[in-house]
Amino acid sequence: MKWYSKMSRRIGNSLRRLHLDPSLLVVFVLLVIVLIAGFALSDRFGTVRNLMNVLEQSAALGFVSLGQSLVVLVGGIDLSVGAVVTASAVLMAAVVDSNPELMIPIIIVVLAFGTLIGYLNGYLTLKTGVHPLIVTIGTASVLNGLVLLYTLQPTGGVPFWFEEFAYGRIGPLPIAGVIMLICFAAVWYLLKYTTLGRSIYAVGGDEEAARLTGINSKRTSLFAYSACGFFVALAGAYYVSRTGVGDPRLGEPITLASITPVIVGGLLLGGGKGNVLGTLLGVFLISLLNNLLNYMNISTFIQWVVQGLIILFAVSIYASKVKKL
Amino acid sequence: MLELTGITKTFPGVNALDRVDFEAQSGEIHALLGENGAGKSTLIKVLAGAYIPDEGTIRYDGIERHWASPRAAKDAGIYVIYQELVLFPELSVAENIFLGRAPKTRFGAIDYGKMHSSASEVLNRLGHNLDPRTLVHRLSLADQQMVEIAKSLVDDTKLLVLDEPTALISGRETELLFECINNMRMSGVCIIYISHRLEEIFELADRVTVLKDGQKVDTRPVSELNRELLISLMVGRELDDIYPEKTLPPKEPAPVLSVRDLKAPPTVKNVSFDLHAGEIVGMAGLVGAGRSDMAHAIFGSLPRIDGAVTLSGETFNTPTPRMAINRGLGFLTEDRKGQGLLMLLDMASNVSAPVLREFTNAFGIDRQFEIQAAKDEIERFRIAIPSATSDVVHLSGGNQQKILFARWSRACHRVLILDEPTRGVDVGAKVEIYEIIKKLADEGVGILVISSELPEIIGLCTRVLVMREGLISGEVTGSQISETTIMRLATTSVAA
């Protein structure tokens, strides 16, 4: 234990000198380990085809985790993402089913809908002062109820061409994966090079201080929550194109799953620290791990254990704050 | 320039400001004085748009203003350096300085290159060399304060407010700061300056406004004032002698605390000293000299790589706070709110925290006993608090500090390390705290006072250790104790 702490502290110190976040390196190294293991264990893992598949498969988790990252950066958390994915998917599939010509407008409506729910989450959090964890559990419950009120079964459908969003390729590159990467790049740029982006860090770091500095912290928080809703709705649209229907139970697993890449990628619950690059690496780590475990044809149950342990390993190898006291 | 009339602001249960009038002009330094809790910071926040006043009007630049947010006031040229640092620890120095107003490239993106060079330039003007890329949480409090001050120099500021800017810095930094402030005054900026250090007021200010219990007492030119007058305006009574009389304790052969070759890098390089029962020893030094870290290392709350601490003849190499407390060593830290008080608990629980065991019987904590003990302490230290079960959040700084004195003097009878015991405490409370320190020493407690206020060290201590860059650079005793001897040891490097 002792050498372990010492090592990680020493690595941390040297990275700090390079202005690199050590937790980022940890995910990166784990990612490399998974890749090497993949190459060694299966001759089909390392193919371009498979890696492109993984990129395609990681799109949904990518979109949602990206949204989640923004909320986490302003010091919040969103446990309604699963419900929003579901609601936007059902909404989209239901409307388009009978009016396929409305495809493009409905995409816009769905993204607006997600943004609105995100905004509502933010608004309720700011207005009531209730912890976002609780607020979003509440909105999730309401949304799930509403969706199930509308339909208990997978419903609706989309025109075939829309499946290209989920399955289409430009050359070898999956469209969905590329869109996800573009979204990440856009958010990364926003966070790094715009005043709004820097404000997000400030608000997450210390809300009152941000206000005193002249930042409109409410508007910044609302932006983060709304943007989260936007990306989550995008994930909903992706799911519709991938499954062809609006499924009222679709989003459930992604709620907790979306937090993992965020924290593994070095963001701090509580806000103000981290980088969406880390989240992206986290998303890749989880997706590749899933893929690799599928290839190894081992029992799902063992897969769970392995996943849990790797997550723990990823976040505990580098104890993020060396306690001063 | 600025005119506040009839400003009233109440918080639940507190009337923080009561019909206060205040006025300041371009090109003047207007000092705002008052005891802790007098309402100075509240007044500042009202004029800067951070609080909306219940009543009263703000005229600024000839126009009546109703600030919607701090942003609005800032856009109008009002810049405030708040008492509690308004910094973002996870952002870099440059980003903190330029937050919300960063230089942009042609494409509207933040221009980091330009931002870093401007930040360096601003810091240089304050005589401070910091890498603008460093994350702020890696800086010492003093450096953070300098960043805070640098922020004010960037904008086109017309009204600058500084709320206790020198509480965390000392010596050379203070001088440079004063130089900057004076320059700004020359260029017509209106400056409102708050400090508990009266010397600074006389050095800097043109006029002084004194607040007391949320009401304005008076506004006068500095030239009409002297120290005694000022103090009596602030506390409403005369204070003839601030410091208690120095007495030397009977010298015992064995020190009660002895520190040998203590090393806790990077701040504490090698420290050795002795402390005897009943002694009041000062520990002086520039900010960042490593005094606080040294205290933490002795107390066991900061890991050290080498060195031995001997407490009443018992030596240990890896102490923990628990061991220190059990052997009678108490430590009152410099960060009252962050490292001292338990804001969510009542006063009695605050006092009993380090020695809960004493208050525990077979049925758990003996609440009656605990409250009784707290009552005794309230009496002993004359703490102004409604009852032993009141919250401590809303107390003034002085009373909060007294509660910590009660806690540590009750728990530890051999040695007390006091880190900045009067930081942010008003004059009235200061005097009482000096008396407490003296009384404890007379009871036989060895006391180490770490302070950045030289007058305090000089007035209080019979022996002064000076620390510089993690080393003890010297020791002065008795009549040799003076500002010049101490400052020389604190600034020049020790001969090898």
Next chain:
Amino acid sequence: DYTGLPRTFLWNPGFNELVETSEYQKEGPYTIGFSNASQADLWLVTFFHGVQWAADKYRGQLARFLVTDANSDPTKQVSDIQDLLNQDIDLLLVNPATADALDPILRRTMRQGVPVVTVARRVESDESFVSFVTASDTALARMSATWLAETLNGQGRIVLLPGLAGASPAEFRLQAAKEVFAQFPGIEIVDTQYTSWSPANGKQIMSAIIQREGAETIDGVWADSGLQGSGSVEAFINAGVSSDSIPPHTGGDLNRMYKLAHEHGFPFCGIDYTPSIGIASVGLALNVLNGAAVPKRLDVNFQVVISEGHETESIKADELLADYVALDRPDDFIMGHGMGATYDPKTFSVDLPN
């Protein structure tokens, strides 16, 4: 197990075409990919064991038998299928996590020339699979509902306890049962509550209904499975209802349900949604690869278990409760597994080539 005539096939009003599979014919040994929906409950586990058991039986024809598990998440299942395809499987056997969500990926699989056999749940469009192996939810629910209505002589207040809201088997069964009850004007449906196929939920929900309505006013309980049905029986017992006053119940699958019915003697009709469809699906899949014609829809037969003396005019027992109940097996044993008398889920294990 039921050995009579293929009855649901006989009852099904639609035609069941035979699918020509010569285009999929291949030389063995084969690589088959099995994308499982989940192993989250006992039925699914038993079903999965059936698939493995059958694969073991035919292992001579198999080069590799690859398995993935989607953990009830249809979107993960899409990825799983992609991962399987990437390993060059000759045929995809899939238990879809939901009825519709896999349509696009399975259509794509078929277009790539990889035949798809779905089991337990089908997907929407016919072009997305070669054949579908199932037991009829509709027939199951119609039979049990008819039994309950006839047992009550078409008169009475009943409670419906369907499974998981939104899951297609639950919805099909509920719909079919309602069709039947609608034929009996004297039957009043007091309440319909989803139970997520959980004994605990069944018990909690029925307890609350008993409190509200009074135990004696409930004349019958239709549950689509014994998973929640057993919870309902427990709720009556807990409410102090004596054995002979427990109203008629339906619901199979779970041995505990059979045990409770056996012990307390209330009128009971259990029809297992037999997990042995998994076994049948592997056989069919090999037929596809051998180029033999297969039915578009293969309905595996189930059998009707009724407690002694409670057969009705239209619904007769294939086996009586006393003969069927497995008193020596644990409560949570799933019936109708088709793997022989020695099958024990705790110790079941096969090692398949992969």
Next chain:
Amino acid sequence: MSSQTIEFFTHSYLKRFALPLSMIALAVLATILQPAFLAPKNLQDIFTQAAPLGIVVLGQAFVVLVRGLDLSVASLMATVAVIATAFNATSNAAIPVIFAVAIGFSALVGFTNGILVTKRNVSPFLATLAMMIVLQGLRFYYTQGAPAGSLPDGFRFLGTGRIGGIPVGLIGFLCLFTLLGWLLHKSEFGRKVYITGGNPISATLCGINSDRIIILCYVICSVMSGIAGLFLVGFVGTVDNWVGRGYELDSIVAVVIGGIALSGGVGTIWGAALGALILVLLFNIVIILGLPVQAQLIIKGVIIIFAAAMFVRVQKV
């Protein structure tokens, strides 16, 4: 002086009685809507069902008080249920052994959570989420998805029995409530919990080993979950791999509704217990009113936000 008096009333009384009052209001509402609500049988049912959740909430309260969060509670409950049945015991003599093993295992899980959170600085959210997944995997691996085995009859008594008309579950809950109430509000350890939750740095400087306190809180939470798992398996009669599913979020919601701040250091065990009771009452009311599952979800969501918001308001008064 008078303003102080008013403040005293609005502040502490509202704070103290808001929860019980809203609970009574809920109960009155339920009775008006459906008189069967007050039937002793229904009340017995409510308490029988409330017991496992209530026990988990007691544990969760400790963790939240030290600024933590435990998402592994439900997974642990199911795992303990599986362990309990794995003995295949039929004689009641095995009950103490089963209890000891279950509690020992739970304590180990809690200890691991605590170590991860304190010594490795892992965010409680992720540490316990990963623990949830690991436990799930181990449990399924062990049972191969098919938990089997049986419980001694005594367990059914725990879950469904009554002593003098009072559900055993309720008695168990009250015992644990008293014990933990003493621990939290009267003992030295409890005071240290509040000190650590309120300001961990101050706690360290007061000689409190805050890591140890936090670890102990996780252990308490896990042990409570384990005990709750035993009660629940007794109530349901069979084990399935998902016993207690949903309790992780429900227990956190209950704790917050009950006035324990997620930022730590504030709140009482009374609040936690009342929060749990309010949640269970709410579930019972929607069921007893015969509302469909959709309405349950919607009402639950609205009430969660509303109740929590009310509490924040009251605290601010």
